[in-house]
């Protein structure tokens with residue numbers, strides 16, 4: 215069977231469209247790992263999902279409901295400890311030695327391109343080894359399943375070790391397909407692996423293009439909370455994350471009504487303590503840690519002698535690679551490599567930080583852009599820092615005045631999607647369209663190529679409920695060109711009803727909004743009257759109050775009032 219596939223893979227005749235092979239580099243928890251993978255006695259241990267764990271708990275005890283009932287009476291400490299113990303039974307084989315090695319023979323699926331094409335993986339054993347399945351299938355359908363590949367890897371390893379494996383894989387894919395170059399597309403940790411590849415092999419010229427989706431380029435502060443089993447996990451933020459994962463407001467409301475869910479934060483913190491030891495010696499954990507907490511965690515968890523290999527690789531990552539990300543990428547661009555970053559923003563960090571994030575990755579660490587704290591913004595009249603791009607014709611400040619991309623690793627090739635959450639790239643039309651345009655076409659040379667995909671866009675995450683902008687200015691801006699606000703209902707099933715629209719510090723009257731119903735997926739245009747003051751670069755808040763289902767919601771969004779100049783592009 216593999217011989218046939220290898221044959222079909224190699225005889226592919228070039229079509230008019232770009233047939234440069236695509237290699238998908240998945241994220242930390244997306245690639246399959248275990249013992250004797252693909253053998254008769256296979257033990258799959260990763261990805262570690264709630265479903266795996268729940269299956270274990272139910273198998274252990276048919277009285278799960280009794281436990282949940284106990285939880286409802288406040289005995290969440292027992293429940294949490296028990297969850298941790300169950301996890302430990304599944305995961306102890308994933309524990310590494312202090313030097314980062316493993317005694318259990320942990321491996322990923324094959325790195326042989328003949329077995330890693332999307333076409334092969336999707337059909338082999340019901341697709342169980344296919345990481346990022348929905349996304350990969352979509353890309354494969356638009357290109358060629360035999361020229362779309364997935365880089366399968368062991369998530370215990372740091373990005374430098376994986377960069378060397380990625381390099382071998384790229385060369386094998388080139389041999390198999392007869393192509394001169396490949397296109398790379400990553401999610402999360404995969405972005406850091408790509409960066410490490412460019413860092414380590416600057417003289418290679420095998421990559422034509424790299425699109426990094428929500429990349430963990432400079433890590434995340436969340437690793438500190440995970441390794442320290444930080445008990446301070448705020449429930450509100452977990453609810454936001456759950457809401458995004460469930461993607462359906464109706465399901466979310468149902469979940470909220472489940473009484474035991476209120477204890478989630480408590481058992482998460484108890485359970486985390488049991489699991490934390492599992493990845494103490496994964497070199498990847500330190501690669502994924504932000505520079506801010508790296509020394510602290512090194513001091514706390516790694517012995518300078520026993521863990522020397524982990525420290526050596528990660529010192530290089532934190533003290534040489536990370537500070538140079540901008541120049542590493544600039545050198546790639548100078549060689550003609552097309553680079554792009556798509557980042558989420560506008561969500562508070564799930565694990566308790568107050569950074570602007572995509573839930574897991576601080577936007578500033580994913581992109582290099584200077585960001586205000588979540589919920590705050592720059593002062594009126596803010597001028598971009600311009601450390602990475604100082605072109606006076608470019609505006610790299612977000613309309614909500616909370617992100618300054620002039621300091622970014624790729625100032626002209628980083629696209630931000632407001633309220634796009636870390637795992638949601640493939641379920642939101644906006645981000646999916648943007649990513650596929652970047653990866654599969656040459657239409658978006660930079661953030662100025664297409665007004666429909668500006669540097670600061672808005673995801674159509676249905677949990678946002680509605681999206682709004684003014685009728686003439688670009689999204690996020692307001693000027694005297696405008697005469698109405700345009701509100702879109704993002705829900706694909708239920709209508710919403712607008713109750714009121716207000717704008718802070720402005721004397722604007724919005725017409726007849728009390729009975730404005732917006733059908734699913736539709737927009738309405740609501741005119742307003744009143745004068746705008748003649749100021750520019752002033753941040754204002756616009757708040758829309760609306761009814762969705764049985765609940766009354768408000769959504770406030772930051773806009774830039776630019777009224778002494780014509781609206782900027």
Ligand SMILES: [Zn+2]
Nearest residue numbers: 603608625626
């Ligand atoms: Zn620029």
